[in-house]
Amino acid sequence: MRKKSFDFGVLFLLPGLIGFVIFYIWPFLISLGYSFVDKPIDSVFVGFKNYLDLFKNESYLMSLKNTLIFMGICVPLNIILSLLAAVLINKVSRYKEIFMLIFLIPLVIPSGSTNFFWKSLFATDGYLNYILSLLDVSKVNWLESEVTRYVIVFIFIWKNLGYNIVLFIAGINNIPKLYYEAATVDGAGAVRSFLDITLSNLIPTFVLVTIMSLINSFKVFKEIYLLTGSYPHESIYMLQHFMNNMFYSLNYPKLTTATSILVLIIAILSQALLKYERRKSV
Amino acid sequence: MRKKFSDIIIISILILLSAIFLFPLLVTISNSFMSASEILTNYTSKRLIFDVMDGISKKFINIKLLPGTLTISQYKEVLINQPSYLLLMMNSLKITVPVVIGNVLVSLLSAYGFTIWKWKYKEVVFLLYIIVMLMPLQAVLVPNFIVADKLGIKDSYLAFILPGIFSPFGTFLLRQTMKAIPYEYFEAAKMDGDNDFKILLNIIIPQMKSGLAALAMLVFIEYWNIVEQVVIFVKDYYKEPLSVFLSRISQDNISIVFAASCVYMILPFYFLIIGQKNLEKGIELSGIK
Numbered sequence: 166m167r168k169k170s171f172d173f174g175v176l177f178l179l180p181g182l183i184g185f186v187i188f189y190i191w192p193f194l195i196s197l198g199y200s201f202v203d204k205p206i207d208s209v210f211v212g213f214k215n216y217l218d219l220f221k222n223e224s225y226l227m228s229l230k231n232t233l234i235f236m237g238i239c240v241p242l243n244i245i246l247s248l249l250a251a252v253l254i255n256k257v258s259r260y261k262e263i264f265m266l267i268f269l270i271p272l273v274i275p276s277g278s279t280n281f282f283w284k285s286l287f288a289t290d291g292y293l294n295y296i297l298s299l300l301d302v303s304k305v306n307w308l309e310s311e312v313t314r315y316v317i318v319f320i321f322i323w324k325n326l327g328y329n330i331v332l333f334i335a336g337i338n339n340i341p342k343l344y345y346e347a348a349t350v351d352g353a354g355a356v357r358s359f360l361d362i363t364l365s366n367l368i369p370t371f372v373l374v375t376i377m378s379l380i381n382s383f384k385v386f387k388e389i390y391l392l393t394g395s396y397p398h399e400s401i402y403m404l405q406h407f408m409n410n411m412f413y414s415l416n417y418p419k420l421t422t423a424t425s426i427l428v429l430i431i432a433i434l435s436q437a438l439l440k441y442e443r444r445k446s447v
Numbered sequence: 448m449r450k451k452f453s454d455i456i457i458i459s460i461l462i463l464l465s466a467i468f469l470f471p472l473l474v475t476i477s478n479s480f481m482s483a484s485e486i487l488t489n490y491t492s493k494r495l496i497f498d499v500m501d502g503i504s505k506k507f508i509n510i511k512l513l514p515g516t517l518t519i520s521q522y523k524e525v526l527i528n529q530p531s532y533l534l535l536m537m538n539s540l541k542i543t544v545p546v547v548i549g550n551v552l553v554s555l556l557s558a559y560g561f562t563i564w565k566w567k568y569k570e571v572v573f574l575l576y577i578i579v580m581l582m583p584l585q586a587v588l589v590p591n592f593i594v595a596d597k598l599g600i601k602d603s604y605l606a607f608i609l610p611g612i613f614s615p616f617g618t619f620l621l622r623q624t625m626k627a628i629p630y631e632y633f634e635a636a637k638m639d640g641d642n643d644f645k646i647l648l649n650i651i652i653p654q655m656k657s658g659l660a661a662l663a664m665l666v667f668i669e670y671w672n673i674v675e676q677v678v679i680f681v682k683d684y685y686k687e688p689l690s691v692f693l694s695r696i697s698q699d700n701i702s703i704v705f706a707a708s709c710v711y712m713i714l715p716f717y718f719l720i721i722g723q724k725n726l727e728k729g730i731e732l733s734g735i736k
Contacts, residue, residue, distance in 0.1 A: 174643035178560025184613030192590030273715040277693030290492035375465035383583035388627035408585035
């Protein structure tokens, strides 16, 4: 039966695949082509010149650095915090649903709906600084200084913790109770069995959580943009700002070159993630 | 006794965390019943003439958890006096509904195709889906723009509705969910001579209801919240969805901002309440390898 030459069901792939090629693959190839020429019309092939130029461009380097720093903070922090919260929530079985609902709420609230609240909270003469002034602490420039990065990290965690909690709780509940019982019989303590059983069985979940956190760490741009506009403080000037600004100034060579490099980075990253998952979860 | 005690500590920690998480929401809801003048006094740091007379030299924005007087005037203003608000909400629906329906359908078919496809290199094709899925929106915008230009749909919603329909995230999510269904099901159905449509309808869809609902919800939330694409593709003010309008009133017209925000989040909120179980279960399934 398995050897049957052709499955009609494979044709179900076609609509999706055709759309995917038209709207993503084909334009990505065009954009890759643009990165090797000087301008989209009447173009002259310039080889890797755009790439070399881009790596000398300060605002590009800054945005790349900021994006990496931001992800380096956000993704692990979000994973650790949500794992902790998931373990805690899992312990209080009676109110589990309510707590999960509460932590999921920020995910569904549109960014525009909370934008005004965040502004009122973090503005120079906003509410946080008002509280600080009551404590005789001088104003902090929450939205236009080095601190801004951590404000955005906070908003990111606020928005995305819930989704990861749901993933982790699902993962934890998938681990057979038997494993824990066996470990208790063997004399393992709570910490030991958490490390040996919970963590090692959660590896597929970790991969999924990492993928989702990466996607969402790019999405936080919406909040940054609504809060601080096109040219924010340089500590949160992200790749997306760079690309947005290149888009508006119609600087196609820079934009398409930056896109191509990003595709390359993400390709390597996702390949590594999937390899890791396959190796660990046999 | 010890168990009880640790439970109390855990619940207190969680309640404290919940309070922090809910604070922005609670303020937005309660302040939507605040009068325009109270908002102007509390949420601007500009000194009014009275403040100057009172000798106040420095003023801060004051976030109030409860309004002084309750009024529904903000809602009246948003829903009745500003008909544009409802028009813009219709725009949001016109964008979101086709993307949700289209994306769920296309993703379901693609996930099914990927599951039964036996080609050696299908994982390579799937890797392409994952790479595009991980790209930030800004990187995808240029390609979107290029295609929209070539297809001549640059000035219509189609410029971002179509890429939304074919966005690879749904295929990824549903394929993960489908992995939870034992492959024997497919084979048994095939033996019985069922065709693929029947298998999809009678076997797959009933087992994937949560996954489908979860996907619909996530896509809805994302496109209800659409900002970047609109800024690039939509030139006419009256064609904008609510999401973009809202970021503007938080600068120009703060006297109705809370009510406008609340009305805007009713739908996603409603879907979360009725769909929480599905979201959890749909994701749960996709967690299983």
